[in-house]
Amino acid sequence: MISIDKFLQVVQKAEELGCKVVYNSMKKISFNANMFITIPYEISLENTYALAHEIGHVLDFIQGDLDYDKWLNDWSYRVHAEMSAWVHAYKLLTELDVPLDGWKSHVDSKLSNYFKLPDVI
Incomplete structure (x- = not known):
């Protein structure tokens, strides 16, 4: 269970990063290079974790550590980027x-999905 206040604090962190x-709710939870995070408006721990993870991508993108095109097309690179985003999420x-x-x-x-792909192994 998570309070609305805690959820909104995580949202505020994203907004502070621009x-x-x-x-x-019709789109997949995601971050894009136009600095948008899409998430359903359902306040739950799982969605809060997902939002924090997407903020992790934002942090890497802002710091120049995330090549969005490479993330889209290189599965091995994506695994690295996903791990980094989860580390940032945990810290946040x-x-x-x-x-x-x-x-x-x-x-x-979430991570196990990436290790099922033949390009990663």
Whole structure:
């Protein structure tokens, strides 16, 4: 369970980085190079973790550590970028004192998808 206030604190972090958070339940949770994060407006721990992860991509992008085109087309590069975004997410969530119940299983389930691809192995 997460409070609305905690969720909005995570949203605020994205906005402080110059990123626009767009609520749309019809689209996949994502970040794009135009500095938009799309996320459903459903306040849950899982969506908060996903939002923090997308903020991790924003941080890497701003710092010049994320090549968006390479991320789209190179699966091995994508695994590295995903790991980095999850590390940033963890730091952000702990900084904001967001509950980490289910964090490990959430991250494990998301990362495992990338290791199923033949280009990564």
